Amino acid sequence: MFTLILNGFADLYPTMALRYFRHRICRRHSLAFYAELLTAAQDHDPPAAEALARRVMAESQALWRRWAEAHGEPA
Numbered sequence: 001m002f003t004l005i006l007n008g009f010a011d012l013y014p015t016m017a018l019r020y021f022r023h024r025i026c027r028r029h030s031l032a033f034y035a036e037l038l039t040a041a042q043d044h045d046p047p048a049a050e051a052l053a054r055r056v057m058a059e060s061q062a063l064w065r066r067w068a069e070a071h072g073e074p075a
Contacts, residue, residue, distance in 0.1 A: 019073075026063055029056070 020026050033056045040049040068074060 020060075020064060023063075023067060026060070026067075029060060029063060 021030070033052070036052050036056075037049060040046075040052060
């Protein structure tokens with residue numbers, strides 16, 4: 001089921017990724033996420049990785065909404 005859901009969005013991901021990562025703040029945000037995720041992995045700390053992923057997802061959504069509103073794009 002999960003694979004079917006992902007495949008249904010296959011065409012959407014590249015388009016949205018290009019729009020999201022065109023902004024320096026979004027690229028920095030993702031880079032910081034992966035650095036923190038690496039630390040959690042090296043520390044063998046799955047709860048920290050989960051908390052990080054949840055926090056960063058919420059922050060990424062907020063970044064996207066702010067950018068979309070500022071540029072008249074659908075969020």
